[in-house]
Amino acid sequence: MDILIAETDSVRAAALAVRLEQMGVGRVRIAPPASTLADIVNTERPDLVIVDMARPDRGSPEQVRKVTASGVPVTLFVDEDDPAFMEAAITAGVVSYHVNAAVIADIRPVLRSAIALFRYARTREARLAAAEAELADRRRVDAAKRLLMRRDGMAEPVAHRFLQRRAMERQMRLPEVARALLREAGEDLA
Known part of the structure; x- marks a missing residue:
């Protein structure tokens, strides 16, 4: 699995990357903060994008919409539960939304299910x-x-x-x- 982490806090991104690599989930890269997420995804073509956020940013759903439109699933990890933001994120195309991902013992099933859900949704959209x-x-x-x-x-x-x-x-x-x-x-x- 090829995973791209999008996080503005480089320390937090590096910690998540190390954790994912230790779990053996596959290739893990951190998106450079200088570019827009959609541009990076179009260039790198990962299997999954993880957006890890300490505090939900209201501008993120638009970035997520652009990424999912390019055919890449997005999973979102946040520290604080915000039902309105969760609705906006899912409407934008987030296939997996998690609060406090640090407590998830094994993240692999979460990532695999996010990819499967994304593919299922794409198939349904094509059929529709x-x-x-x-x-x-x-x-x-x-x-x-x-x-x-x-x-x-x-x-x-x-x-x-x-x-x-x-x-x-x-x-x-x-x-x-x-x-x-x-x-x-x-x-x-x-």
């Missing part, structure tokens, strides 16, 4: 996006059929066959034919 795209395609085809039924007096099965034939003739997908037909009529659903 695919389902939404399929639904949009169906709506577009239905709208094209309604147009043909209204404009040309076709019955629904005839309108559907018309769209299918046109798709085969033009070697296009049915939703693409529907979009073109709707666009020509000035009724594109976008």
Whole structure:
């Protein structure tokens, strides 16, 4: 496992790095404080980012959002419980939020579960996006059929066959034919 620690306190970051290395979690690096977290993550491409904070910083969720958008899970260790900050962090994409990580005897399961949760969430997001795209395609085809039924007096099965034939003739997908037909009529659903 390749871990990047983001912590503004270099002593605290070094202590966490030593602890992780002693546990044998894999390669551990400390993010240089001069760069933004998202830039470092895009350059280094770690498996996981640990953000370790003595006091939750209100600007951190935006950095977390940028990191998770690049496809890297973030786990957050804080010293003080702050329910509002926790909600903001999870909304931003933190997959694992822990208060007082120093008392966690073995951190490896925490890190592995954070990566697994992140992958699971990404898979669900991809499935949701695919389902939404399929639904949009169906709506577009239905709208094209309604147009043909209204404009040309076709019955629904005839309108559907018309769209299918046109798709085969033009070697296009049915939703693409529907979009073109709707666009020509000035009724594109976008």
